[in-house]
Amino acid sequence: MTIAELRQEFYASLLGRYPSEEVGSFFTILSEKILNLKRIDLVLRSNNELSENQQQEFKNAVKRLQKFEPIQYITGETEFFSLPFKVNKHTLIPRPETEELVQWILDISQTKDPANLDILDIGTGSGCIAISLAKNLTPAAVSALDISSEALKIAHRNAINNKVAITFEERDILKVSKLPKLYDIIVSNPPYVREMEKKAMHKNVLEYEPAAALFVSNVDPLVFYKAIARLAKHNLKPGGALFFEINEYLSETLSVELKNIGFNAIEIRKDLFGKDRMIKCALHE
CATH class of the missing domain: 3.40.50.150 (Vaccinia Virus protein VP39)
Structure with missing residues (x-):
């Protein structure tokens, strides 16, 4: 699965529960945490293939987001x-x-x-x-x-x-x-x-x-x-x-x-x- 395909699947799993802008924010935050990629990197490397472990981490995060668990608890960090x-x-x-x-x-x-x-x-x-x-x-x-x-x-x-x-x-x-x-x-x-x-x-x-x-x-x-x-x-x-x-x-x-x-x-x-x-x-x- 490529980053572009993952993004499409990620949005499909969460739209309806969250506004589109918030889903996009979640994807950016998780990409930085799991893939160590910034927003611009996601565009430049959209065809990069993801490992099984990376795909599973995103799937686990989606399950938790579907239950409305805060993204900060999923990543274990925030900024203040x-x-x-x-x-x-x-x-x-x-x-x-x-x-x-x-x-x-x-x-x-x-x-x-x-x-x-x-x-x-x-x-x-x-x-x-x-x-x-x-x-x-x-x-x-x-x-x-x-x-x-x-x-x-x-x-x-x-x-x-x-x-x-x-x-x-x-x-x-x-x-x-x-x-x-x-x-x-x-x-x-x-x-x-x-x-x-x-x-x-x-x-x-x-x-x-x-x-x-x-x-x-x-x-x-x-x-x-x-x-x-x-x-x-x-x-x-x-x-x-x-x-x-x-x-x-x-x-x-x-x-x-x-x-x-x-x-x-x-x-x-x-x-x-x-x-x-x-x-x-x-x-x-």
Whole structure:
């Protein structure tokens, strides 16, 4: 089978489940992973014959895509903030909106000496926030916590691959009574999707991404935010800031909670889709 024939078969197997543009993107991503060929190479070498193993790898990927498994889990990798990251079923797939949160932190850190910065990422998952900050704020001291030992294995591997030093620790933030030191920046992208919102979510998210990293109860959807804010109240340095990625429907409710805990200078920002997605706050002086 040639590359051209494979492409035709690949499209026929997935059209109807995905838009044509997305199928094309899948084919490009898998070709780079399996064949080590860029998009232009696929055109120039369209008559190249594929080995049996290569054909089988594509067939296996198609079967998984037909069940709506995310392409990032199939390849085992993705990109975030122009950096490579390994991902698997124990880690959320990093979103573009979270890149905006990282950029916000970098923007407010421009006037500070990275050598004096202490940063904590709570609920690090793949490590995408902590690693991106460490990469762009060298030599800041960056620490990261997560409840999942399996997620931390991936995060540790990503830190090594991206050549940054991160202090990782397995902790359940809802059971933490005190953080180890004071920080200039505490950031978290905690679970924030309410159970009631599941019906609006895509199958590839619901069936494959780790539920514990996504969902919270309808009864107390801000449980992680309140726990983290209470800890941050005692562990932010003077002039320090607390950042969260947030549920678009709960921004005002969260703002009130943060004020009640003792934070001010509360700023809510929208993401690239125009939805309330990030919040920054500081302590009363």
